[in-house]
Amino acid sequence: MDPKPHFETLARYNSWANRRLYEVASQLSDAQFREDRGAFFRSVRGTLNHILVADRVWLERIEGAGPKPSSLDEILFDDFADLRAAREAEDERILRVLAATADERFESVLSYRSMAGTPHELPFAQVLTHVFNHQTHHRGQAHGLLSQFGLEAPSIDFVYFLLEPK
Template sequence: MISPDYARMMARYNAWQNQWMFAAANGLSEEERRADRGAFFGSIHATLAHLFWGDTLWVARFDGGPGPDPLPDVALSQLDWATLYDWPTMMAERPKLDARLASWAWSTEQGDFEGDLSWYSKALQRDMTKPRAVCVMQLFNHQTHHRGQVHAMLTAFGVRTHDTDIPFMPDEVPEWH
């Protein structure tokens, strides 16, 4: 279904998209980043915080490393994602998380996408078991979905955005600035 090459390409794509998106969002004021723009999580800040938390959770499931701090004991629909991370923390930690995702992707072999992965889902309040390949696709699809929301919010602020098409990804993703 998927391969190490897929994971590696999508890890590069993730880093490429996060680089320009975080730089663009960093050009906004704190108030603009936290403004409710009608997206699922409300604001740019909250959406990127949700994505940061989710990426940390998924990569921990794949690489066995540390996961995110536990969420507060409230219904996920009541959680204020923007309170989980302040902006300077996300700006400093996102490149490290992207490097961790890339490191995991480059360490995979075909067998890493076989078999099942089991975990407890707080969202569904039950144990889950799904094929590993489906879980890896979920990681990358989830990133793309929420970055699309941020892209729309940035555009609504009049921010010049970048390409999001995979064929236009540069051969080498430049370093974060």
């Protein structure tokens, strides 16, 4: 399998799933958006911010530029509308980064430092796999939180993305 088209498909899926999730989340009141529901990042606000934080951390490592959050639980955007706009922009950034990535980079190793400053090296393609897997994991948590509020959380399985007419 050619890795570049594979990861570009995952990036398009990622954007599709985020749009669907945010559409339902937009139905929350501000109090519900912020309410501590006992999730790992406490609230829908905390969970959706964490996904954006992690994407920015990894994209800064991949590109060597861009916003660099200071902690994994940082609230980058307190307001839902601002967070949604930032999420859409970040999804576009992911697509642009992948489009600009040379084919040979998918076979390379990414050297980076953890947020604590520890040096690491991982295969670049595996880092990308982590980025998309991480989003899926935490989108699932946000999906569960939306269901707790009685909202009809959207179908965001990858197969539904693949089956949707393009």
